[in-house]
Each structure stands twice: as C-alpha cells, then as structure tokens.
C-alpha cells in the first residue's frame with residue numbers, strides 16, 4: 001500500500017468542519033498543497049502525520065493508521081513545522097539530532113556516530129556541541145530539517161518551508177530539497193515554488209478545489225487569487 005491515502009476523511013473541531021470529505025491517494029514524489037489562509041492546509045498536514053485523527057473517514061500512510069501506529073511512522077514520515085521552536089526540545093544540536101535516532105532504536109553510540117556523519121555531510125561539524133539558542137531562526141529551522149533527514153523517513157511533510165528566508169537561503173534550500181530522494185509534500189503560498197511539483201492540490205474551505213498537474217492547477221489558482229485581490233480580500237476568509 002504505497003503512499004498516503006485519505007478516504008472520505010473529515011476533521012471537525014467543536015462542531016465546525018475544517019476538512020470535509022477528502023479522498024485521494026498521494027504516490028507522486030513532489031506534491032504541493034496550495035490554498036488561502038485558513039483553507040485547512042496545516043490541518044491536512046497534521047492529519048496526514050497522525051498528529052490528529054479524522055473525525056470521520058480514514059487516513060492511511062503506507063497502509064497504516066498514522067494516528068495509531070506512531071512507532072511505525074518514525075521510519076515513514078517526518079514533518080517540518082513552520083516554527084522550529086515548536087519542534088526543538090533539547091539544549092544542544094547534537095542532543096536534538098540524536099533524539100529521533102534513539103527513538104528509532106539506535107544505541108547512544110550509534111546515534112552519536114550518525115549525528116557526526118550527518119553534520120559533516122552538511123558542513124556543520126562545528127554545530128555539534130552548540131547550544132540551540134545560539135542559532136538564528138533560519139539555522140534552527142535547518143536543524144529541524146537535519147533531525148528529520150537523520151531519521152530517513154520515506155515521506156517529508158513541509159509546512160511553508162520557504163517562509164521567512166532570504167533569497168540565497170531559499171535557493172540553497174530548493175537545491176537541497178530537489179536532491180532529496182524522499183517524497184515531499186509541501187504547503188506553499190508562492191505558486192512558483194509549486195511549478196515543479198508532480199501534483200498540486202488546491203484546498204479551499206477544507207475541500208479540494210482542484211487536483212492535478214501544476215500547468216493545469218496553478219493558472220486557475222493565480223487567476224482566482226488575482227480576482228479576489230481586486231475585491232475586498234478579507235471578507236470571505238473563514239474564521
């Protein structure tokens with residue numbers, strides 16, 4: 001059962017449906033999720049990661065329920081949040097990177113060896129003993145990505161990975177993402193970063209408005225965003 005499969009999946013909070021009756025199977029290598037503020041993109045990522053369970057319907061990752069099979073998800077899914085401070089729990093870079101590896105069953109020595117190799121591969125050997133607070137926001141975000149890469153999951157979920165970075169950093173991150181063998185599912189607000197995806201899902205008010213190749217979906221999305229931008233853009237935002 002390769003890929004991520006949703007079957008009539010809905011998610012409601014205090015009686016309000018945030019995601020409604022979503023059904024699709026994601027097997028492509030590069031998938032972009034687009035949509036306006038509040039359309040449900042982050043909630044969809046959390047649902048696919050098993051951080052929340054559907055109110056009705058099912059979510060399966062490689063044939064398993066991600067909200068129940070938490071241990072199995074360690075090898076299968078990584079999620080990079082927008083805010084690294086929601087992810088980092090240890091005081092030093094080395095400890096943060098070793099944590100997930102130990103969760104996967106490595107000994108402390110094995111984890112330490114893998115952390116050193118990983119940091120060396122990314123030219124960050126000098127980070128190993130560094131206190132996390134000494135890193136900038138962008139560097140902490142990169143640390144979170146390294147923590148995911150260390151665990152080598154089959155799929156990485158990215159919540160607006162380019163938000164808040166300068167142009168050279170975005171170019172460097174793009175090159176690194178392009179080279180990753182994993183399946184990447186990325187939320188983006190910038191249609192041009194979705195242009196190279198194999199598949200684009202456009203979410204609107206918790207439903208799929210369009211699903212297809214970027215060449216088909218992005219022109220419709222951009223035209224609709226331009227149309228909305230020309231009128232009072234906030235009046236139809238979901239609260």
Ligand SMILES: Nc1ncnc2c1ncn2[C@@H]1O[C@H](COP(=O)(O)OP(=O)(O)OP(=O)(O)O)[C@@H](O)[C@H]1O
Pocket residue numbers: 013018035036037038039040041042043044238239
């Ligand atoms: N735990 C929660 N309790 C109440 N409402 C929630 C909760 N989580 C999400 N929502 C609501 O669900 C809707 C979708 O939120 P979500 O964060 O998934 O949107 P998004 O598309 O990622 O938005 P943005 O682009 O602004 O990050 C919003 O209206 C939000 O207020």
